[in-house]
Amino acid sequence: MASSLNSHSLLCLLILAIFTSSEAKDFLVGGNENAWRVPPTTTDSLNQWAENNRFQVGDSLVWKYDAGKDSVLQVTREAYLSCNKSSPIAEHKDGATVVELRRSGAYYFISGAEGACEEGEKLIVVVLSDRHSLRALGLAPAPAPAEYEGPAVAPTSGAARSTAAAAAAALSTGMMVVLEILLR
Numbered sequence: 001m002a003s004s005l006n007s008h009s010l011l012c013l014l015i016l017a018i019f020t021s022s023e024a025k026d027f028l029v030g031g032n033e034n035a036w037r038v039p040p041t042t043t044d045s046l047n048q049w050a051e052n053n054r055f056q057v058g059d060s061l062v063w064k065y066d067a068g069k070d071s072v073l074q075v076t077r078e079a080y081l082s083c084n085k086s087s088p089i090a091e092h093k094d095g096a097t098v099v100e101l102r103r104s105g106a107y108y109f110i111s112g113a114e115g116a117c118e119e120g121e122k123l124i125v126v127v128l129s130d131r132h133s134l135r136a137l138g139l140a141p142a143p144a145p146a147e148y149e150g151p152a153v154a155p156t157s158g159a160a161r162s163t164a165a166a167a168a169a170a171l172s173t174g175m176m177v178v179l180e181i182l183l184r
């Protein structure tokens with residue numbers, strides 16, 4: 001009885017995890033409506049915002065800005081680095097831009113306003129593949145740790161790693177249980 005209860009709660013947990021991870025999200029760029037502008041400080045604030053978020057295939061980026069004064073250009077890495085506005089991949093100037101992230105990898109955006117990219121109005125968004133998101137949830141094995149980490153590895157980090165590995169193994173077992181239930 002206890003074991004069937006356990007697999008039921010595990011099933012719920014896994015279904016919750018699967019739904020949570022597959023639900024497409026809309027990200028308002030910069031976290032607020034006035035964020036697509038030259039950052040007030042020299043720190044790369046739009047990219048800091050991006051680094052604190054997890055973007056997945058199917059999510060969308062949303063920009064709100066004054067259509068008369070600004071625009072959003074999706075560009076190549078080279079154009080991003082040199083703030084080259086001359087031949088963007090896509091140009092959006094409607095003031096309420098939505099870009100769906102349809103593939104994993106890096107997306108590069110710069111402002112179309114004169115001189116704004118040079119002053120930091122630009123954004124890199126890295127979209128995780130499904131495999132990465134499964135790994136983040138502990139449902140897929142982490143990449144093997146490098147063997148040449150050196151002698152400076154504290155024993156606790158080894159213990160933590162094997163605990164994590166055990167947890168991942170337990171979750172994989174749970175996944176098999178779920179598959180068995182579904183295939184029955």
Ligand SMILES: *[C@@H]1O[C@H](CO)[C@@H](O)[C@H](O)[C@H]1NC(C)=O
Nearest residue numbers: 079082083084085086087088
């Ligand atoms: C900007 O990009 C275009 C198209 O790729 C290129 O022809 C041009 O030389 C670039 N301009 C600068 C200043 O790099």
